[in-house]
Amino acid sequence: MSTPVVQTDDAGTAGTAPVLELRDVAVHFGGVKAVDGISLQLEPGRIYGIIGPNGSGKSTLIAGITRLTGLTRGELLLDGQPVHDVAPSRLAGRGVARTFQTVRLLADLTVRANVQIGADARADGGRSRRGPTGWLRPGATSPAVADAIARTRLEGFEDHYPAELSYGTQRRVEIARAIAMGPRLLLLDEPTAGMNQTERAEISALMRSMRTGGLCQLLVEHDVQMMIDTCDYVFAMNSGRLIAQGAPAEVVRDPAVQEAYLGRKWREHADGD
Amino acid sequence: MSDFFNANLVLVQSTLTGLLLALSIQVPLRMGVFSFAGAGSYGIGAYATGILVLRYEMDALPAIALTALGTAVIGLLLGALISRLGGLYLAMATVAFDLIISVIAINGGELTGASTGLFGIITDFTTGQMFVLTVAVLALVAMSEVGRLGRRVDTVRDDPELAASMGINVRRYRLAAFVVSGALGGLAGGMNVLVRSTVGPLDIGFGLIVLALTMIIVGGSRSWKGALIGAVIFTWLPDLLTVIGEWQELVYGVIVAVAAIFLPRGIYGVLQDGTRWVQRVRRDRRAAARGGPVVDADGGLRPQEDEAAVLVAQAAEQPVRELDQLSGRTQGAP
Amino acid sequence: MQDLVSVVTLGSVYLLFALGMSITWGTIDILNFAHGSVFMFSAFSASLVLERLTLGLVPVLLIGVVVGALMSVLIQVVAFEQIIKRARDRRTAEMQILIGGIGVAIIPLAIAQHHTQSNPFGLNASSFTVESISLGGLRITNIQVLTVLLALALWAAAAVWLRRSRQGLALRAIGVDAQTAALMGVDRRRLALVTMAVAGGMAGLSGVLFTFSLGAITPESGDTLLVKAFACIILGGVGSMLGVAFGAYLLAAAEVVILTQTNGSWVEAVSFGLIFLVLLVRPAGVFGRKEVRRT
Known part of the structure; x- marks a missing residue:
């Protein structure tokens, strides 16, 4: 687990220039302002979190960043280059990978082949060396896939089909597929839903271990403890806007966040603790 | 010939x-x-x-x-x-x-x-x-x-x-x-x-x-x-x-209708399922010999921790989950 | 003016046939490719009965309605329900239903073709005779008048049914959002069966009326009508009652114009061309409310 999984061509820039910048981004559906004027910067080598109640616009924001949803207004800059007019399929080649809120594995492919789909995206963008991964013999595993499988602790499951796996394991395959893309920006949409505490801790450790390669990660998660354990910086959303940001522990204690995100009941619970 | x-x-x-x-x-x-x-x-x-x-x-x-x-x-x-x-x-x-x-x-x-x-x-x-x-x-x-x-x-x-x-x-x-x-x-x-x-x-x-x-x-x-x-x-x-x-013509029609309804992936799909089943049995036999994860009779995977994961997945459907976590209650079965 | 009579009568046949398809597609998401087969086989069943019994107009119409409804329900239970049960998601279910419909449709077609040796069959053995009436210089047959009246009456009834009744509300809820409908306690299975029965009954009715008015039809005539009905639905917009009527009469008008202006062999291309045109220019149809799903 010691070798950095993420290959970055420009690890030297880590820490300064933002990987992703959002300027006044909005996504409206008719009259519904799902995302309404969000500006933020994500730097390499850090883990960011987004919290907010259901319907606060977290997933729409991810969809907007990955270009699956069009922006109503605003700018999206990847490494300082505007990408808000780029086709979604071009983003993968530029180092953006994501997992989905629901498990989206191909039922007719094995775990290895599913993860290989992620590695397939590598050779395209020309960001990493062009390898012979397109024509693997059955049973063979390319280095990127083997690495992603090792990191998500899926060894022994390579030849299984998704339907044979538990929900938590399927989610790990999702993450492995995204890692296999060798991204510089990784968006994780509730990656640990359906996992137990041990698995969550593992994913949290995995995410933190990947920071060393300069990978920037954005985590959408309901599990507040997971947020506190994992993230360097947290944004809180409500009704499509940012209502607070900062260190995770501070944001969680912010009265506005507690009011909007968790409601009065939560505060009573928390006070009682 | x-x-x-x-x-x-x-x-x-x-x-x-x-x-x-x-x-x-x-x-x-x-x-x-x-x-x-x-x-x-x-x-x-x-x-x-x-x-x-x-x-x-x-x-x-x-x-x-x-x-x-x-x-x-x-x-x-x-x-x-x-x-x-x-x-x-x-x-x-x-x-x-x-x-x-x-x-x-x-x-x-x-x-x-x-x-x-x-x-x-x-x-x-x-x-x-x-x-x-x-x-x-x-x-x-x-x-x-x-x-x-x-x-x-x-x-x-x-x-x-x-x-x-x-x-x-x-x-x-x-x-x-x-x-x-x-x-x-x-x-x-x-x-x-x-x-x-x-x-x-x-x-x-x-x-x-x-x-x-x-x-x-x-x-x-x-x-x-x-x-x-x-x-x-x-x-x-x-x-x-x-x-x-x-x-x-009628026999022809019945074959097509039955295949369309019951074999959406056709004869080749049935053959493929067969080979896959054989592969799985072989794989699991190998895995069992090595002491790895095993697929049980109903086809569901039961490695050590995953049973708990299923329970958590069910619990995850409950909206009270976050509150429970923060108030220090243990999560799990509702 | 005589052409107007042709447009109205032809349009009414299209309407009666397309109405059932439109309702099942717009509400329970079933584009039934066996609808043409149901249409043909109901008329064929009536002609079989007439080989042994001499019946008047009303019993023959009833045979058509009952056979059509029964066939439709049978297809729903034996084919479509099974497909929906096994399908992974809505998209695959849609395709499987289309293909399954094409498969199922072969069976009644094969039976009818076998029996008639693919020759046209008619309902001449009925005690009812088609007569021409002259109305202010316009010639129209009694069966044409009946077709127009029944088409408009059933269309209005279906529209009211969909708009007013509890069942209609439930159906429209399914058309809008299956999950919401389930939450509202709508029994999808029963409603789907009722809808299919109504649609099949209309197909059977139109089959008998059409056969009466033409004198005879071939076993294959259901297929052509299927594509035309699709054109009507697409023209007006899926799920719109106003739309399907608009589509039916517009298609009939276009065909009659082509028929009178040319030697007639291009008529068949009209509906296909219209489908193409409408899908490109206004995919949701003239009266469509739902946006066409893309991808």
Whole structure:
């Protein structure tokens, strides 16, 4: 687990220039302002979190960043280059990978082949060396896939089909597929839903271990403890806007966040603790 | 062998054209493009080759090559027009395209021979050439089912949004489906008219869609092997079914209906499930010997921690989860 | 003016046939490709009965309605329900239903073709005779008048049914959002069966009326009508009652114009061309409310 999984061509820039910048981004559906004027910067080598109640616009924001949803207004800059007019399929080649809120594995492919789909995206963008991964013999595993499988602790499951796996394991395959893309920006949409505490801790450790390669990660998660354990910086959303940001522990204690995100009941619970 | 071959020449030829026709609809289906335009391309291909040979006195191979190129271009134009439509709308637009081709054939006057069609399209085209062409095309189609291209096609079909996130240009793949479908259909029609020496409006039309679909449904929609199985069955079955005699059509219909309902992946799908089952049993035996994860009787995986994960997954459906966590209550079964 | 009579009567046949398809597609998401087969086989069944019994107009119409409804329900139970049960998601279910419909449709077609040797069959054995009426210089047959009246009455009834009744509300809820409908306690299975029965009954009715008015039809005539009905639905917009009527009469008008202006062999291309045109220009149809799903 010691070798950095993420290959970055420009690890030297880590820490300064933002990987992703959002300027006044909005996504409206008719009259519904799902995302309404969000500006933020994500730097390499850090883990960011987004919290907010259901319907606060977290997933729409991810969809907007990955270009699956069009922006109503605003700018999206990847490494300082505007990408808000780029086709979604071009983003993968530029180092953006994501997992989905629901498990989206191909039922007719094995775990290895599913993860290989992620590695397939590598050779395209020309960001990493062009390898012979397109024509693997059955049973063979390319280095990127083997690495992603090792990191998500899926060894022994390579030849299984998704339907044979538990929900938590399927989610790990999702993450492995995204890692296999060798991204510089990784968006994780509730990656640990359906996992137990041990698995969550593992994913949290995995995410933190990947920071060393300069990978920037954005985590959408309901599990507040997971947020506190994992993230360097947290944004809180409500009704499509940012209502607070900062260190995770501070944001969680912010009265506005507690009011909007968790409601009065939560505060009573928390006070009682 | 060669006696058998000669005695059944017509059936062998029909199997080859049937296979290509089936592929012209299967290839787009495999990419999630519900297009029947292959049948229309078959019609265009049959008439185009016929006209090139009859009116322009071209040789067989150049005529076929030109035809396939032409139908591929028509496929591209059609795709550019309608590939943005979804599901059933796309399907019906392509059905309309096929039927318009039939109407044009009837109204083509001297060029298409109107309702009588074209006759006496005689060239030096041999069944051997036909066989070689078909195998070559089959090899190309088979290549699109393995390796990276195969995985990408699977992804585009099963989950276009995921495909886009994985760097796959979905629109380009959908357009390619139309082009390949056009070329395959045109080739099938062209070769058929060369070995039959005639084509008429009744040879193209809605019946072609039904024929190609039945081959794919019964044989299998996910692989060229399925199309091959289907083409063989439905070319030779009517001959064998003469035993059943007059109820042949009915038996044919029942087979198709049953396959469509109960075997959505066709005979090849059943074979594939069988091999997969064998692979799984072998794999688990190996794994058990090594002490790795084991699949139990109901097919569900039960490595050490995963049972708890299922419980958590169920609990995750409960909206109170976050509150429970923060208030220090243990989470788990509700 | 005589042409107007042709448009109205032809349009009414299209309407009666397309109405059932439109309702099942717009509400329970079933584009039934066996609808043409149901249409043909109901008329065929009536002609079989007439080989043995001499019946008047009303019993023959009833045979058509009952056979159509029964066939439709049978297809729903034996084919479509099974497909929906096994399908992974809505998209694959849609395609499987289309293909399954094409497969199932072969069976009644094969039976009818076998029995008639693919020759046209008619309902001449009925005690009811088609007569021409002259209305202010216009010739119209009694069966044409009946077709127009029944088409409009059933269309209005279906529209009211969909708009007003509890069942209609439930159906429209399904058309809008299956999950919401389930939450509202709508029994999808029963509603789907009722809808299919109504649609099948209309197909059967139109089959008998059409056969009466033409004198005879071939077993294959269901297929052509299927594509035309699709054109009507697409023209007006899926799920719109106003739309399907608009589509039916517009298609009939276009065909009659082509028929009178040319030698007639291009008529078949009209519906196909219209489908193409509308899908390109206005995919949701003239009265469509739902956006066409893309991808």
